[in-house]
Amino acid sequence: MKYLLLLIPCILCLWVPLYNAVEPRLAGVPLFYWLLMVLIPVSSLFIWLASKVEGSDA
Numbered sequence: 001m002k003y004l005l006l007l008i009p010c011i012l013c014l015w016v017p018l019y020n021a022v023e024p025r026l027a028g029v030p031l032f033y034w035l036l037m038v039l040i041p042v043s044s045l046f047i048w049l050a051s052k053v054e055g056s057d058a
Contacts, residue, residue: 005050009043 012018019035026034 002050002053005046005053009039009046012039012042 019032021032022030024031
């Protein structure tokens with residue numbers, strides 16, 4: 001289960017059709033940059049969840 005949680009952010013980063021567009025722009029910034037800024041906390045959340053699922057054997 002923890003490996004699945006770690007795999008999700010990797011798939012989101014590598015899924016090129018998700019961010020392969022210049023439009024829409026938010027505050028003049030292309031979608032690609034906004035998506036990267038959103039993926040940082042989302043990835044952190046998934047890493048935290050994976051560590052909680054793993055338990056205290058680390």
